[in-house]
Amino acid sequence: MSELKRLFASLAQKNRKALMPFVTAGDPNIASTAAVIRAAHQAGADLCEVGVPYSDPIADGPVIQASYQRALEAGFRLQGVFDLGRDLSADAAMMPRVTMVSYSIIYRMGMAKYVERAKQAGYCGAIVPDLLVEEAAPLSQVCRDAEFDLIQLITPTTTRDRQRRIADLTTGFLYYVSVTGITGERTVLPTNLVDNVSWLREQTDLPVCIGFGISGPETAAQLAPVADGLIVGSAIVRRIADATRSAQQAGQDPTPAAAKIVGEFCRELRQAIDEATVHAAT
Amino acid sequence: MNTADPSASKIAAASAQVPDPQGRFGDFGGRFVPETLTNALDQLAEQYDLAKRDPEFQRELSGLLKTFVGRPSPLYHARRLSENVGGAQIWLKREDLNHTGAHKINNTIGQALLTLRMGKKRVIAETGAGQHGVATATACAHFGLPCTVYMGSEDIRRQKPNVFSMQLLGAKVSPVESGSKTLRDAVNEAMRDWMSSVEDTHYIIGSVIGPHPFPMMVRDFQAIIGRETREQCRDTFERLPDCLVACVGGGSNAAGMFFPFVEDESVRMVGVEAGGRSESAGDHASPLSYGNPGVLHGSYSYVMQDEDGQTCDVHSMSAGLDYPGVGPEHSYWKDSQRAEYVGCRDDQAMKAFEQLARTEGILCALETAHAVAKAIEIAAEMSPKEHLVVCLSGRGDKDAMEIARLRGEEW
Numbered sequence: 051m052s053e054l055k056r057l058f059a060s061l062a063q064k065n066r067k068a069l070m071p072f073v074t075a076g077d078p079n080i081a082s083t084a085a086v087i088r089a090a091h092q093a094g095a096d097l098c099e100v101g102v103p104y105s106d107p108i109a110d111g112p113v114i115q116a117s118y119q120r121a122l123e124a125g126f127r128l129q130g131v132f133d134l135g136r137d138l139s140a141d142a143a144m145m146p147r148v149t150m151v152s153y154s155i156i157y158r159m160g161m162a163k164y165v166e167r168a169k170q171a172g173y174c175g176a177i178v179p180d181l182l183v184e185e186a187a188p189l190s191q192v193c194r195d196a197e198f199d200l201i202q203l204i205t206p207t208t209t210r211d212r213q214r215r216i217a218d219l220t221t222g223f224l225y226y227v228s229v230t231g232i233t234g235e236r237t238v239l240p241t242n243l244v245d246n247v248s249w250l251r252e253q254t255d256l257p258v259c260i261g262f263g264i265s266g267p268e269t270a271a272q273l274a275p276v277a278d279g280l281i282v283g284s285a286i287v288r289r290i291a292d293a294t295r296s297a298q299q300a301g302q303d304p305t306p307a308a309a310k311i312v313g314e315f316c317r318e319l320r321q322a323i324d325e326a327t328v329h330a331a332t
Numbered sequence: 333m334n335t336a337d338p339s340a341s342k343i344a345a346a347s348a349q350v351p352d353p354q355g356r357f358g359d360f361g362g363r364f365v366p367e368t369l370t371n372a373l374d375q376l377a378e379q380y381d382l383a384k385r386d387p388e389f390q391r392e393l394s395g396l397l398k399t400f401v402g403r404p405s406p407l408y409h410a411r412r413l414s415e416n417v418g419g420a421q422i423w424l425k426r427e428d429l430n431h432t433g434a435h436k437i438n439n440t441i442g443q444a445l446l447t448l449r450m451g452k453k454r455v456i457a458e459t460g461a462g463q464h465g466v467a468t469a470t471a472c473a474h475f476g477l478p479c480t481v482y483m484g485s486e487d488i489r490r491q492k493p494n495v496f497s498m499q500l501l502g503a504k505v506s507p508v509e510s511g512s513k514t515l516r517d518a519v520n521e522a523m524r525d526w527m528s529s530v531e532d533t534h535y536i537i538g539s540v541i542g543p544h545p546f547p548m549m550v551r552d553f554q555a556i557i558g559r560e561t562r563e564q565c566r567d568t569f570e571r572l573p574d575c576l577v578a579c580v581g582g583g584s585n586a587a588g589m590f591f592p593f594v595e596d597e598s599v600r601m602v603g604v605e606a607g608g609r610s611e612s613a614g615d616h617a618s619p620l621s622y623g624n625p626g627v628l629h630g631s632y633s634y635v636m637q638d639e640d641g642q643t644c645d646v647h648s649m650s651a652g653l654d655y656p657g658v659g660p661e662h663s664y665w666k667d668s669q670r671a672e673y674v675g676c677r678d679d680q681a682m683k684a685f686e687q688l689a690r691t692e693g694i695l696c697a698l699e700t701a702h703a704v705a706k707a708i709e710i711a712a713e714m715s716p717k718e719h720l721v722v723c724l725s726g727r728g729d730k731d732a733m734e735i736a737r738l739r740g741e742e743w
Contacts, residue, residue: 082373104641105511105642105643106511106516106520106525106628106629106640106643107366108366108520108524108629108630109366109521109527110367110524111524115510116510119510119511122642128640128641142526152627152641153364153627154364154626154627154628154637154643155640155641155642155643156640156641157626157627157632157641158624158626158640159641160636160638164477179366179367180364180365180366180627180630181364182363182364182365182367182370183352184362184363185362185364186361202367203366204367204369204370205366207367207368207369207370207371207372207531208367209371209531210369212370216367227368228526229350230368230528230530231368231527232524232527232528234427305632307433311730313642
């Protein structure tokens with residue numbers, strides 16, 4: 051059984067919804083990213099998405115885009131993602147990790163080599179936001195052979211037929227994009243979101259996790275009852291960036307401050323998600 | 333010439349029948365974009381297909397190209413330049429004489445008509461040199477469509493006249509401060525806008541790049557350049573040209589010029605990339621000469637990437653060629669050996685710009701000057717009985733300030 055299957059089965063038993071933080075690898079540096087992920091894990095996160103900085107990310111909003119640019123300017127190399135993975139694997143109880151990575155990067159390295167190296171570094175899957183179902187067959191085959199999950203995205207503009215096709219090619223979980231747009235925090239989420247996700251969950255046995263636009267405990271609580279997990283990206287990346295900037299301006303190491311603020315934020319999210327889940331069940 | 337390889341000619345014979353329904357030109361092209369855009373791209377492909385067969389759409393398009401754009405553009409015999417060079421007869425396909433001063437408007441009029449046909453209410457575009465931005469702003473003003481043009485702040489600096497023109501035409505010019513602040517970043521920003529606005533907005537992409545169906549559609553709208561050239565060659569020297577030369581950034585004027593000749597094996601086709609300052613990485617913008625196949629801006633094509641797959645910074649003095657990628661059909665023509673791709677350095681282009689100005693009285697765009705420079709070199713090796721056509725893709729007025737700056741002169 052894959053690591054993600056085990057994770058979602060055990061969460062379902064506990065009626066617990068996955069809290070899935072997204073962090074950019076190498077912003078401001080790899081050691082800091084590792085500390086932030088450990089803090090998120092201790093605060094109750096269940097699965098971590100490690101964003102691989104890319105020079106031309108068209109699906110990302112200004113916050114994540116800027117974090118990619120900062121990481122690249124600070125000298126990020128792809129090897130850093132694998133080093134980070136290996137570092138985190140040293141903690142036996144560490145939550146599962148997947149990479150969020152552009153197909154441009156996977157293609158350049160070679161699909162089989164990327165999957166092999168990611169797996170060796172302790173990652174259990176990849177989300178590839180610019181790989182459509184029409185172009186996904188070769189990578190999907192490589193991932194299946196390596197027992198590595200390939201997580202595909204479904205959006206509000208995806209037709210229902212197409213949602214089924216995407217579900218057929220996906221393993222691990224389905225990533226439901228809550229809004230028509232780029233990553234980033236929103237205060238209002240689309241009204242038909244809950245209906246759309248409920249429909250999708252009837253079509254598939256895969257867990258359905260919602261991402262894009264979740265800004266904090268309020269939006270997380272709204273969506274917790276309907277999803278199997280919630281992905282929080284820009285809100286976390288922004289907190290890391292703010293804490294890093296303040297620490298650097300004060301001449302301090304940014305790592306403790308970034309880890310502290312992400313830990314606190316994850317704790318708030320955890321509590322909001324759990325309360326909303328219990329509330330919905332009673 | 334190395335077209336003696338029989339397998340190469342076999343590929344060339346089939347090559348006008350691309351792309352396939354998935355948008356593949358051989359291995360190149362396809363669609364590598366976020367899922368959010370799929371629906372809009374499917375709709376665009378479907379509507380374009382219908383429009384292509386619709387006589388009413390074609391009538392409207394050709395009417396506008398004639399009365400608004402000023403087509404057909406002349407095929408001009410550059411006699412003094414030809415004598416000066418002492419080789420082949422050099423002909424200039426005068427796309428610089430189109431309304432707005434470049435070939436870009438052939439595409440924007442077509443895509444603006446499609447925007448109306450799809451019932452979309454707003455247009456966005458990216459621009460490098462500003463020629464596509466001006467052509468888009470012009471088409472949008474003509475049809476009454478609101479328009480936002482994304483432009484890198486470095487390009488805004490070096491192409492100021494076009495920025496003012498766009499604003500005068502009622503377009504909003506949105507500066508892009510990310511990355512290298514050039515064309516590539518403007519494409520990223522336009523795509524991001526489109527991700528959020530796709531339901532009521534059409535993205536008029538300016539070159540034969542991006543996800544399917546853009547490379548095919550932009551090529552088709554630009555193919556009027558090559559079709560007219562064929563006819564004009566027949567009318568003036570009564571046969572096909574021996575050689576075609578065009579500059580290649582994304583590659584839309586070259587694709588438009590070359591495509592109607594793809595199956596005419598006797599016609600040599602030469603695309604000229606920006607050789608920049610030198611052959612060192614970062615000093616040029618020549619993905620077909622120095623890049624590798626990879627994915628950028630939604631399609632699979634040659635691209636300048638580092639070994640991690642990060643897009644490299646590139647350089648050209650001309651904003652329109654300052655791009656790390658290239659249209660997938662050019663990659664296909666390169667690999668099938670149907671077209672040759674060479675580089676032209678900044679200083680060579682500048683020299684050709686001056687030579688054309690002094691011998692023919694034509695100020696061409698800096699982008700175009702790259703093609704002129706290589707055309708002069710190639711023509712010199714040919715016989716005076718042979719004919720070479722250069723796609724004179726744009727006029728140089730926009731570059732006067734930048735040329736003064738590059739020469740260190742006061743404006």
